[in-house]
Amino acid sequence: MKLTQEIKLSLQKTQKVISIQMDVHHINTFVKIFKKFIFPGSRWQQEQQNNKSINTTFQEPFPENLQEFIKENNCQILQKEVIVGYEDMTYNEVLQKLLPQNVSAPQGYEIIGKIAHFNLSPEQLPYRYLIGQVLLDKNKHLQTVCNKLEKLHNVYRTPQLELLAGKNSYDAIVPEGGIRLFLNFEKVYWCTRLYSERERIIKFIKELSNGQKIKVLDLFCGIGPFSIRIAKDLNANCLANDLNPECFNYLQKNIVENKVQNQVIPLNMDAREVVLKIYDKEIDFDFNHVYMNLPVLALNFLDVFKGFTQKTGKQDLPYIHVYGFAKGKDDQELIEQFSQRIIKGLPGFDKSQILRFHILKNVTKMKKMCCLSFQLDKKSAESDFGLLEQDDGNNSDFEDDEKVEQNEQVEEVINKKVKIE
Ligand SMILES: C[S@@+](CC[C@H](N)C(=O)[O-])C[C@H]1O[C@@H](n2cnc3c(N)ncnc32)[C@H](O)[C@@H]1O
Structure with missing residues (x-):
């Protein structure tokens, strides 16, 4: 169904209104006191010399202050009819x-x-x-x-x-926390409502940093909102990577527009490859935080941090902030399930290492989108187990998440949408 001229005309109706006529000298005072009672879209009409009237939404009995105004200023009350239609309606x-x-x-x-x-x-x-x-x-x-x-x-x-x-x-410019992001909503991932989630993690990383230089490996960065904001807010250095070439184009533009060229390095690769290239010293980037925001698959990439110490020679282990889905009736069950999935990639992981656990969204009553922050454990970092087989993007977790999201109602617990008044 389309909105035709005919449909718009069908909404037109005549409505009786009260019009107040007064000397032009009283108009300003009237508007000051009764502005919210002026009939939507109504203009002052010339009635006689020096006399104008305006349509109002007043109904009898009139409020006391109007009665007084009418009396004091010798106003006339006129009954009029106006045509209201599409343009006047909400x-x-x-x-x-x-x-x-x-x-x-x-x-x-x-x-x-x-x-x-x-x-x-x-x-x-x-x-x-x-x-x-x-x-x-x-x-x-x-x-x-x-x-x-x-x-x-x-x-x-x-x-x-x-x-x-x-x-x-679908080109858009989005302001967020003091930065401006360019994007095309059809070509890249974008979610305005993740604004507060980015704030939360940035605040947490600040708490963890103890004044030390923050260096973030943002493996699934999209058009760069997290890296660019943390670079601006906390003077962090970031390596921002996304597989989508369109994201990479906007990421490059956003880095320049927000003047963080000296802090954020853009990359366009598979996340696993980025980490392997850092190990091989083909990419020169030292990091103390890893941000992994690809809820449907990120947990499957964790095994790439096994053997971190041997591969980098570093004893300082990075903090990992990873998103994923879990099912459970309470936090305990969710953490248990989430942890089981982490252990698949990092066998030394233990629940006691969890620094923060946060639920972003209720996908269903039982299934939640969560973020878990922890420091890479020594055992996994020193282990020499081989990497898991590379993911072909077709695994059962991925499929399962999509089916549930399509078939069940998604209840947002992060910022609410824009409400229509
Ligand atoms: C949920 S979006 C998050 C984007 C960004 N962090 C944000 O909040 O706007 C996940 C991103 O991961 C990217 N991606 C998917 N698979 C990837 C892979 N194997 N390596 C790197 N990036 C990948 C997608 O192109 C997408 O932009």
Whole structure:
């Protein structure tokens, strides 16, 4: 269903209003006191010489202060009729009129620059173009309204979008914590709501650093929000890597735009390869923190840190901040399951090493997206077990996560979406 001129006209109706007529000298005072009662979009109309009127939303009985104003300033009360229609109605008013009773108007969307993005329910889908157009018309700062077609399940974690209304452009500039990030929402992974999660980890890394130089290996960096922010906020040095060549292009641009060329090195490789190249000294980068934000697969990369001490000759072991999914009814069960998955890659890992455990999102009642921070343990770092077989991106964890995300309702516990007033 599309919003046609005919549909807009069908919303038009005549409405009786109270218009207050007064001498032009009283207009300023009236507006000062009764501004919120002026009928939306109403203009002052010339009635007689020096006399103007304005339509209001007042209904009888009038409030006392209006009665006094009318008396003191010798105002006249006029009954008028106005035509109200699409332009005068809010997003909710329009959709309540146009959607069938069993279909609710979507009450939240995400904003990325001038792009609004919905996750419409199956019942709302037949009305998606209508919903998109109304949102665009009622929010002048927006340029594009789209719907995310399915959950992210490709290697680069990019969304499949359908344009609902406005410009077919997904270029955006997003301000975050004093930096500006350029991106194309169709070509790279982006989630504005991870803002507070980045803040949380940056704060935690600061606590851990004890004033020492912070050096971060950001293995799945996307367009660089974490590396660029920590470089700016904590004067950290980062090696920021992402497999997606489009991310790499935006990462390079974002590094320059935010003037952190001397602190953030961009890379475009497989994460495992980056670490192996550091071991082989093909890449010269010393790090004390590893940031692994690819929840669906990151845990499978942990084994690359086995034998860290032999391969680097370093005794100082890095802190690892890794994201993943776990199932459990409480923190204890979640930590237990998460730890079991870590142990697969790092056999020396023990729960007692956990420094922070944080739940970002309830995927289902039992399944959560979590972040766990710990220091690489000595046993794993000194072990000479071989690496696990390289992941082909097709493992069962990956598949399982996607199925659950598609079939079950995702309840966000991180920042709420933009609410429609
Ligand atoms: C969930 S996104 C996180 C991006 C970024 N940390 C952020 O918060 O915006 C995961 C990123 O990992 C990248 N990625 C997927 N597989 C990878 C691999 N094997 N090596 C490096 N990056 C990979 C994807 O392209 C994607 O940009």
